[in-house]
Amino acid sequence: MGVDVPMTATLERASASPVGIPPAISRMVGVGTAVAGTTVSQPALLDLLGIEDPKIRSIYLNSAIGTRRLTLPEPDASGVRRPEPQGALLAKHKRLAVEMGGQALQACLKNIGASLSDLRHLCCVTSTGFLTPGLSALMIKELGIDPHCSRSDIVGMGCNAGLNALNVVAGWSAAHPGELGVVLCTEACSAAYALDGTMRTAVVNSLFGDGAAALALISDAPGQSRPGPRILKFASFLITDAIDAMRYDWDSDLGRFSFFLDPQIPYVVGANAETVVDRLLAGTGLRRRDIAQWLVHSGGKKVIDAVVVNLGLTRHDVRHTTRILRDYGNVSSGSFLFSYERLVEEGVTRPGDYGVLMTMGPGSTIETALVQW
Numbered sequence: 001m002g003v004d005v006p007m008t009a010t011l012e013r014a015s016a017s018p019v020g021i022p023p024a025i026s027r028m029v030g031v032g033t034a035v036a037g038t039t040v041s042q043p044a045l046l047d048l049l050g051i052e053d054p055k056i057r058s059i060y061l062n063s064a065i066g067t068r069r070l071t072l073p074e075p076d077a078s079g080v081r082r083p084e085p086q087g088a089l090l091a092k093h094k095r096l097a098v099e100m101g102g103q104a105l106q107a108c109l110k111n112i113g114a115s116l117s118d119l120r121h122l123c124c125v126t127s128t129g130f131l132t133p134g135l136s137a138l139m140i141k142e143l144g145i146d147p148h149c150s151r152s153d154i155v156g157m158g159c160n161a162g163l164n165a166l167n168v169v170a171g172w173s174a175a176h177p178g179e180l181g182v183v184l185c186t187e188a189c190s191a192a193y194a195l196d197g198t199m200r201t202a203v204v205n206s207l208f209g210d211g212a213a214a215l216a217l218i219s220d221a222p223g224q225s226r227p228g229p230r231i232l233k234f235a236s237f238l239i240t241d242a243i244d245a246m247r248y249d250w251d252s253d254l255g256r257f258s259f260f261l262d263p264q265i266p267y268v269v270g271a272n273a274e275t276v277v278d279r280l281l282a283g284t285g286l287r288r289r290d291i292a293q294w295l296v297h298s299g300g301k302k303v304i305d306a307v308v309v310n311l312g313l314t315r316h317d318v319r320h321t322t323r324i325l326r327d328y329g330n331v332s333s334g335s336f337l338f339s340y341e342r343l344v345e346e347g348v349t350r351p352g353d354y355g356v357l358m359t360m361g362p363g364s365t366i367e368t369a370l371v372q373w
Contacts, residue, residue, distance in 0.1 A: 020285045021372070024230035026173035026181075028371065030114075030216035031341045032107025034100045035328065037071035037190060037210050048072065049081065049195065049205075056202040064301040064322065068209030068329035070190040071096060083195045086256040093129025096188035098142050100212035101135065104334075105143070105184055108214035114180060116145050121172050121181035123152045125165045125333045127248070128192045130155065135186065158246060159297055160361030161185070162213075162333040163234070163369055169217050170231045178221040185334030186212035192248070194258045204259040207300055211331030213338055229355060229371035235280035239364040242268045246362040269299070269360050270306025277311060277356065280368045286354060293343060293355035294318060298325040298335040303360065320346075333359070349373045 040048070042060045045068075051057060071092060073081045084092070101124065109115060122145065124135040131138065134153035139145065150172075154165050162185045169181040189208035194201045220226060245262035262268075277288065294317045296307055304321055307313065315322070320339035324331075331338060336359055343349065350373065357369040 020283045022232050022284070024220070024232060024372075026170040026217045026219045026231050027226055027228050028215060028231065028340075029218050029226050029228040030108050030112035031214065031337055031344060032104050032109070032111055033211065033213045033334070033338050033341050034103035034107060035069040035209075035211045036096050036100045036188075037069045039067050040070055041067050042206070045070070051197065051202075053197070056197075056199065059202050060206040062301075063206050064325055065207070065329045066326045070210060071188070072190060072193075073195075081195060083254070083256075089191045089256065090129050093126075093188045093191035094131060094138070096191060096210060097126055097129065097131075097135055097186045097212070098138055100188070100210065101139055101184050101186035101214075102143055104186065104212040104214040105139070105182060108182065108216050112216055114216070116143055118180050119145055119149055119182060120176065120179040121150045121152070121169060123154065123165045123169045123181070123183050125154045125157075125161045125183065125185040126187060127156050127158050127161060127332060128188045139184070156248070157333075158248075158361030158363075158365075159299060159330065159332045159335065160359040160363070160365045160367045162336055163357060163359045163367035165333075166215065166217075166231070166357075166369060167234045173217045173219040177219045178224070179218070181217045183215045183217070184212070185214075185332070185337060187332035187334060189330075189332060192257070192259060194251070194254055194256065196254060200260060201258065203261050203263070207330045209329030209331050211328055211334055211338065213331075213334030213341070215337055215340070229349075229373045231369060231371050233280060233284070233370040235276050235368045237272060237276035237279070237366045239268060239272050239366070242364040245364050248362070265364065266300065266302035266306040268364055269303055269366065270310040272366060273307050273310045273358070276366045276368050277358070280356065280370055284370070288312065290354055291356050292353040293349060294321075295336050295339045295343065295355060295357045296321045297359040298322070298328075298330055298339065299360050300330060301325070307358070333361075335359075
């Protein structure tokens with residue numbers, strides 16, 4: 001295939017793996033991220049948008065976010081940044097999604113010594129704009145990827161969708177041993193901003209940032225063993241009682257789509273986190289204390305706090321989650337891959353370590369995956 005991933009020696013953990021651990025579905029072999037737009041702090045953004053309401057300012061300033069990357073409308077002659085019409089926002093999404101996505105994909109492939117010609121399946125994830133043909137087709141044309149490359153698009157599932165895509169591509173990878181598949185999450189969140197000064201808008205605009213992340217997957221062929229965590233199992237939970245708590249729908253007053261986040265979301269997610277994690281670990285012989293690495297979606301300060309409390313995690317367990325929130329805000333579906341990249345750079349994982357990936361989003365939904373290094 002042309003992918004040449006260096007082999008590394010593996011060391012066995014002192015204790016044997018629990019007998020219930022399922023065989024690996026695929027393996028995560030590389031990651032890359034990219035951002036676009038201008039780096040802006042929360043106080044600077046408040047000034048740029050001319051927000052003076054103390055209640056709204058407090059939402060921005062108490063978000064645990066330091067900076068984000070955003071592409072905002074240019075000010076008009078009077079210095080005011082006007083809301084962009086829906087058509088302009090869709091065009092912005094298309095431009096930024098392709099730009100960031102291409103950079104993240106190239107970074108991911110460079111990370112594993114692969115090239116675009118090695119790519120056999122591309123799954124693109126986005127929730128910040130609608131495109132037909134889909135983002136995967138645009139990426140293939142823009143980057144000159146082999147037009148025979150198989151592809152899939154996951155659109156509109158929200159912040160949890162990166163793990164839904166991982167499930168899809170892991171299954172494809174298992175059916176195509178030795179071939180390269182990539183999950184590409186590219187979210188131009190500032191292409192979904194409403195600048196209307198309402199509390200509903202403030203909750204959203206104080207949180208999201210632009211970013212893209214790509215994850216390379218390869219299923220080991222017989223006799224092969226590459227570095228990177230093996231994907232073992234997935235578990236999902238749709239909280240149907242909160243199906244309207246996170247949504248992106250048409251606002252007739254604004255004449256455009258806008259996000260809505262219910263203030264109760266952190267508590268809904270926290271109250272149900274144990275249910276899905278217990279299901280993920282069921283039958284494996286593992287307990288939560290056996291999980292060495294937790295990669296949780298950077299959904300917001302209150303969401304992270306609720307997950308920490310309800311799962312009995314430490315601040316160290318979610319160190320990458322909180323730092324990604326601080327540095328980039330919530331970059332939607334790719335957030336957990338930004339955290340995974342930080343974990344890879346940290347270099348603290350040991351052969352045999354177990355990890356849990358967790359994302360949350362509309363539905364309301366919690367997605368999880370169990371991996372092992």
